[in-house]
Structure formats: C-alpha cells, structure tokens
Amino acid sequence: MATMLEERIGGIGPADLVRDHEVHRSVYSDPAVFRLEMRRIFGRAWIYLAHDSEVPNAGDYVVRHIGTQAVIVTRDKDGAVKVIFNRCTHRGATLCAFERGQAPGGHMCPYHGWLFAADGTLKSISHKQNYEEVLDPADWAVTRVPRVEAYRGFIFGCLDREAAPLLDFLGHMSTTIDDLVDRSPTGEVLCSPYVLKHYYRGNWKMTFENLNDTIHPGFAHAASVVSAKHVAEEVGGPEHLKPTLGMMMANGKPISFFQQLDMVTAPGGHSYIGGHMGADYTPDTQNAYHAALVARHGPEKAAKVLGLDRHLMLLYPSSTWHARYQTVRIVRPVKPDLTEVIGYTFSFPGAPEETRINAIEYCTGANSAASPVISDDLELYERMIHGNAWGDQEWIPMSRGVREDRETTNEWTRQPSTSEGYIRNQFRAWAAYMGRS
Ligand code: FES
Numbered sequence: 001m002a003t004m005l006e007e008r009i010g011g012i013g014p015a016d017l018v019r020d021h022e023v024h025r026s027v028y029s030d031p032a033v034f035r036l037e038m039r040r041i042f043g044r045a046w047i048y049l050a051h052d053s054e055v056p057n058a059g060d061y062v063v064r065h066i067g068t069q070a071v072i073v074t075r076d077k078d079g080a081v082k083v084i085f086n087r088c089t090h091r092g093a094t095l096c097a098f099e100r101g102q103a104p105g106g107h108m109c110p111y112h113g114w115l116f117a118a119d120g121t122l123k124s125i126s127h128k129q130n131y132e133e134v135l136d137p138a139d140w141a142v143t144r145v146p147r148v149e150a151y152r153g154f155i156f157g158c159l160d161r162e163a164a165p166l167l168d169f170l171g172h173m174s175t176t177i178d179d180l181v182d183r184s185p186t187g188e189v190l191c192s193p194y195v196l197k198h199y200y201r202g203n204w205k206m207t208f209e210n211l212n213d214t215i216h217p218g219f220a221h222a223a224s225v226v227s228a229k230h231v232a233e234e235v236g237g238p239e240h241l242k243p244t245l246g247m248m249m250a251n252g253k254p255i256s257f258f259q260q261l262d263m264v265t266a267p268g269g270h271s272y273i274g275g276h277m278g279a280d281y282t283p284d285t286q287n288a289y290h291a292a293l294v295a296r297h298g299p300e301k302a303a304k305v306l307g308l309d310r311h312l313m314l315l316y317p318s319s320t321w322h323a324r325y326q327t328v329r330i331v332r333p334v335k336p337d338l339t340e341v342i343g344y345t346f347s348f349p350g351a352p353e354e355t356r357i358n359a360i361e362y363c364t365g366a367n368s369a370a371s372p373v374i375s376d377d378l379e380l381y382e383r384m385i386h387g388n389a390w391g392d393q394e395w396i397p398m399s400r401g402v403r404e405d406r407e408t409t410n411e412w413t414r415q416p417s418t419s420e421g422y423i424r425n426q427f428r429a430w431a432a433y434m435g436r437s
Pocket residue numbers: 088089090091092093109110111112113114
C-alpha cells in the first residue's frame with residue numbers, strides 16, 4: 001500500500017504530506033491515501049459505534065462501520081456486547097442487510113445458510129456432510145473486532161490490539177460525554193432509532209475541518225442568516241426561535257464575537273469550541289429541568305452540568321458530539337470523495353419533553369437533508385474537490401491563528417475559535433497515525 005502511495009506522489013511518505021501550517025491537496029482525493037487512511041487511522045483509532053440503549057436485549061443488533069468495513073454490534077445472551085465483521089466467511093456475502101434488528105438465534109447468511117453466533121462462532125453449515133474432514137467450523141468464525149470498550153454507555157471498537165485504552169484515547173474529551181450523560185435526571189440515556197443523515201461528494205476530513213470553522217458561516221451561510229433575521233422579526237425576537245433558526249442566527253454573529261470565543265484542542269486530533277447558539281428552553285421547561293437535575297445532582301453540580309455549553313466536540317476521526325443538543329454524528333468515509341454523516345439524537349427519561357424535541361430540531365437543522373444550512377457546506381466541499389483536482393497549487397494553507405494560543409496544559413490547548421488550530425491539530429494526529437508503518 002505504501003509503495004502505491006509513494007509512486008503516486010513522487011517518492012514521499014504519508015507523513016510528508018503534512019507540514020506545520022500546510023497540507024498537500026492529495027490527502028483529500030488520492031485513492032491510495034484514502035486506502036492507507038482506512039488501515040492506519042480507522043484501523044488504529046477508537047471508533048464510536050453505538051449506544052447501549054440501541055441493543056438493550058440479547059440478540060439485538062445494529063450495523064455500523066469502522067472505516068469502510070461494516071460491523072455488527074450485538075448483545076449476546078450473557079448481556080455482553082460483541083462486535084463482529086458483517087461478512088460471511090464462506091464466500092464473503094454481507095450477513096446483515098438491515099441497519100438494526102433482532103437475531104436471537106444468530107446471523108444466518110442469506111447465500112448458503114451458514115449460521116453464526118453473536119461472537120462470530122460458526123454454529124452450523126448447510127450440507128455439513130460434504131465438508132467431512134476438509135473443513136473445521138472452528139476455523140471459520142467471523143472475525144471479531146478485537147477491542148470493544150464502553151464509556152458511560154457509549155460503545156467504541158478498535159481494530160488495533162495494541163491501542164491504548166479507550167479512556168486514554170478520549171482524554172479531556174470524556175468530560176463532554178460526562179456532560180451529555182449527566183444531563184439525564186435519572187442517569188438513563190436513550191438513543192432514538194430514527195436517524196437523520198446525508199451523503200456528500202467530498203472527503204471525510206472536510207466535515208471535521210468545517211464544523212467548528214467560525215469564519216465561514218458569515219460568508220457561506222449568509223443567505224440563511226438573512227432569512228432567519230426576517231423570521232425572528234416576525235415571531236417577536238430571537239428568544240422565540242427554535243434551535244434551527246437559533247443556529248442560523250448564530251452564524252451571523254460578528255467575527256469579533258468568535259475571536260473572543262474559546263476553542264480547545266487536545267491530543268489525538270480532538271477539539272471543541274464554546275457554545276454560541278444561545279437558544280434557551282422555555283421558562284417552564286427550564287424550571288422543571290433544573291429542578292429534576294437538582295434532585296439528582298444537588299444544586300451545585302446541576303448548575304455546572306446545565307452551564308457547560310460546548311459547541312460540537314470533534315472526536316477525531318469518526319464522530320462529533322453536542323451534549324447541549326443531545327446529538328452525536330458519525331462521519332463515515334465511503335470513498336475519497338464520498339462521505340455519509342449520520343445523526344443520532346438522545347432523550348432522557350424524566351426530563352421535559354422539550355429537551356427531546358430540541359435535540360431532534362437541532363439534528364434536523366444541522367444534519368438532515370432538510371437542513372437550510374448544510375447544503376451550503378456540502379456544495380463547498382464539492383467545489384474544493386473540483387478546485388484541488390487541477391492547477392499548480394499543491395499545498396493548502398492552514399495557518400490562521402497560528403500565533404494566537406491562549407493557554408496550554410498537559411491535556412489541552414486553548415485558542416480563539418477563529419483559529420485553524422483545530423485543523424493543524426487534526427493533521428498532527430493524521431501524520432502520527434499515517435506515519436507509523
Ligand atoms: S456466502 Fe455465506 S453461506 Fe455462502
């Protein structure tokens with residue numbers, strides 16, 4: 001694989017595609033780079049797969065992806081979560097055609113009927129007598145994802161047996177997951193089976209580079225900002241706006257506002273920026289929700305939980321998290337220039353209904369095909385793919401805000417949200433993953 005890559009880009013290795021403040025354009029389109037990313041990044045990082053509540057009972061399963069490889073996440077009869085590849089070991093047919101379902105007896109391949117248990121064990125073979133003494137079923141189990149760990153109900157898988165534990169991978173970012181779970185008045189978190197998703201004709205990294213880019217909304221989303229302002233006037237002010245319109249309005253905030261706002265980057269390519277949508281619940285909901293959280297956590301922690309407002313934690317390389325809006329997106333690479341983004345919303349038993357509705361509205365506005373905002377971004381991803389396919393310019397700058405770091409600790413670096421520091425941080429992780437053979 002490395003040989004192909006080296007041939008295509010003139011004898012340099014993958015880590016040479018990244019400089020301190022520049023990245024080579026081939027990382028967004030070269031099929032050889034993409035194949036190597038699937039092995040070295042998606043084959044090494046912890047990948048968010050599913051929430052416990054999606055597979056509550058023995059036999060429940062969902063199909064997810066690690067890079068371009070489909071996996072089945074199942075709960076076995078002992079209550080343990082097992083993750084196996086969605087591929088029959090006979091002729092390679094896909095085992096599960098559905099995104100979710102119930103298979104208490106295991107997964108039967110639709111081609112010749114081989115039957116596999118939740119942990120991948122080959123339980124039975126059709127026409128077994130024809131294999132007498134030539135095929136031992138014990139040798140033909142479906143491959144299991146070797147590392148599966150959960151953090152507070154969120155299940156991750158990793159193909160690298162030597163990878164550090166999940167908690168090390170999450171580092172400081174675990175606090176966003178804590179905030180999401182702590183927002184539940186009972187501690188119980190439920191993932192909705194109804195997902196909001198879209199595909200775009202662009203590279204998977206473009207989503208990670210776009211979501212917390214606070215310079216682009218004033219330009220790329222200018223039309224929806226104007227529309228939102230009109231609607232705000234009609235309904236009597238922005239405080240009456242639902243999350244979708246609140247998000248559209250927030251995109252119109254001046255650069256000086258975003259310059260004040262913090263961005264936090266952390267090892268592993270992860271980052272988040274401060275919340276800035278400012279959409280509150282209605283007073284009744286606020287009071288009821290606050291009271292429910294005080295009952296669970298006490299007043300001090302309840303205030304802390306509700307007060308933490310982070311706009312999108314980017315958990316590199318595969319998911320983005322918004323605790324305030326109870327949403328997780330999975331970014332799934334399909335081809336160098338094709339990506340799927342799948343949005344999951346969460347609800348909290350015991351919380352006011354408005355919190356669940358807000359999550360759905362936010363996810364609709366931020367991630368569905370009905371979004372009045374992301375269509376701008378998706379068109380620009382496509383334009384970048386076209387623009388970088390020709391011409392002499394080999395390197396793309398990512399130097400905005402390079403001298404503006406505000407504070408650094410062992411766990412994170414704080415900088416203005418207008419910086420491209422989070423992109424540089426992603427490519428530091430990219431080069432580290434890709435450079436190890
Ligand atoms: S391909 Fe699955 S049983 Fe033949």
